[in-house]
Amino acid sequence: MILLAIGLNLALGGCGQKEPIKIGFIGGLTDRNSDNGQSGLNGVILAVEQFNRQGGREGQMVELVTKDDAQNPATAQQSTRELVAAKVEAVIGPFTSGMAKVIVPITAQNGIFQVSPTITSMDFYGKDDNLFRINRTxxxxxxxxxxxxxxxxxxxxxxxxxxxxxxxxxxxxxxxxxxxxxxxxxxxxxxxxxxxxxxxxxxxxxxxxxxxxxxxxxxxxxxxxxxxxxxxxxxxxxxxxxxxxxxxxxxxxxxxxxxxxxxxxxxNYDRDDQSERYRDFADAFYKRFQRQPGYSTVAAYDATTVVLTALKNRKRGETLKQAALRSGPYQGLQQSITFDANGDTRRQAFFTTIQNGRYVKLQD
The missing domain is CATH 3.40.50.2300 (Response regulator)
Incomplete structure (x- = not known):
């Protein structure tokens, strides 16, 4: 099990130190399409680090438990069970619908709130469950x-x-x-x-x-x-x-x-966005990881924002899903995020073509 202690010192030896809140990440980190998973993980890490630097949840820090699904059903099942055993409060991921088919039943059985940055299959649309989706269908x-x-x-x-x-x-x-x-x-x-x-x-x-x-x-x-x-x-x-x-x-x-x-x-995001909010994020991401963010980075950062905001706002006796529904709409990096009762949302997308080695938006 890989534990990433994000941000402030999480050692529990200090007087009055609060137990960290654990949230999980799962995505393809070693498979043929690991670029999506790794890019998404970096977005989650940045969001958690920023949350902890701002004091966490009333001084309670967040610890990230990271798992690889390797785009393999058996690996995904084992990794998800390890997240359950780690007693995570929520899971961010997975990044493909194929892995969601394996992972979501396990998290659902254990009542774990889950936000996927990128899955789109209609199999996960319109269902009253513990899964929220950031992406379109x-x-x-x-x-x-x-x-x-x-x-x-x-x-x-x-x-x-x-x-x-x-x-x-x-x-x-x-x-x-x-x-x-x-x-x-x-x-x-x-x-x-x-x-x-x-x-x-x-x-x-x-x-x-x-x-x-x-x-x-x-x-x-x-x-x-x-x-x-x-x-x-x-x-x-x-x-x-x-x-x-x-x-x-x-x-x-x-x-x-x-x-x-x-x-x-x-x-599903605007690479050319010049807004102050997005530029601050892109600059911080580049400083932290020495690369530009991708679409799964942006979606994963937004998904983490949802989870962390719900954690911060959750009332006594309230489930994280209830807190997430109550806490919206959320200000994403580029778009406002509003969930319906099933945890589905709409997201703007942009058609591009590749020109001279870069993505260029089609003109309307």
Whole structure:
């Protein structure tokens, strides 16, 4: 078990020292798409450090218990049970819907309040449980993608999706298919593959191209999107490509280089935000971690803000969920966060393309 004592000295030997409040983090820190989990963890660490420097909860500090789900169901189950055993008050994470399918039943059984920064699958929408979500749903994203692609005159899209995160990718595909059908269109192809070191991405692209599509969409993580884009540029260099929001990390640009130039992808935050609040956060994050924040960083920081505010405001005899519902709306880094009774919220998103190695917002 990795214990991160954040901020002020948490040694319990001092006179009158209060026992720290434990909150948990769980995300993919060692898997193929660990960029999301690590970036999110850094956002949580910064938020907790700032909370402790400001005095915590009436002098009671927060201790972060960090666990890796490794994008592996067995690992995720074991890590979640260890968080339960550590008696955490809340859990921040996970970062993929596939892992949420494994983790959420365990936290729910043990009455632990949980806030996921990024999961979007419709399986977790509209449920009266202990899970709150910071992100939009796959329905919101997929409908927007269908609308934008059709506005560009693209009518025959071939889709590839990674079955390792099937709870997310199947949900996204289902909603995208429905949006296309509602507009009188149909998908040219739906190609499933399992992400791994030996995956033949050239074959995946060949299968997509066999349907003679006018565009390609990848429902995959950043590493796979970079490899799929590489093969797409070899086999059909002029065909428009897009990727689901899961891949919208700095790793995609770093790994993809020229082959992801022009790729269409959504961001659930504004990278170019010049507001004082966001710039102060971005500067503090860079000073702490020597890198720029990503979308999972922003969402995880906001998720931590929700948890810490609820902890600070909780009344005697009140559950953390009740405190969280009562304490809103929350001022996120860029957007106000208002939860409904089921812990769902709306979030603004921005379509971008990759140009000259950076994400550039599409003009309205």
């Amino acid at each position: 796959t329905r919101d994203y997929a409908e927007d993608y269908a609308s934008v692609l059709m506005s560009q005159g693209l009518r025959r899209t071939a889709v590839a999706y990674d079955t390792r995160n099937l709870n997310f990718t199947a949900s996204w595909l289902k909603e995208f298919r429905a949006a296309e059908q509602a507009a009188g269109q149909s998908l040219a192809a739906e190609i499933a593959y399992e992400s791994g070191d030996s995956t033949d991405f050239g074959q995946v692209i060949s299968q997509m191209l066999a349907s003679k599509p006018d565009s390609l969409v990848f429902i995959s993580g950043a590493l796979d999107v970079a490899r799929l884009a590489q093969q797409a540029r070899k086999q059909a260099p002029k065909l428009p490509i897009a990727a689901a929001e899961w891949a919208a990390t700095e790793q995609l640009v770093e790994l993809g280089g020229e082959v992801v130039e022009g790729l269409l992808i959504v961001q």
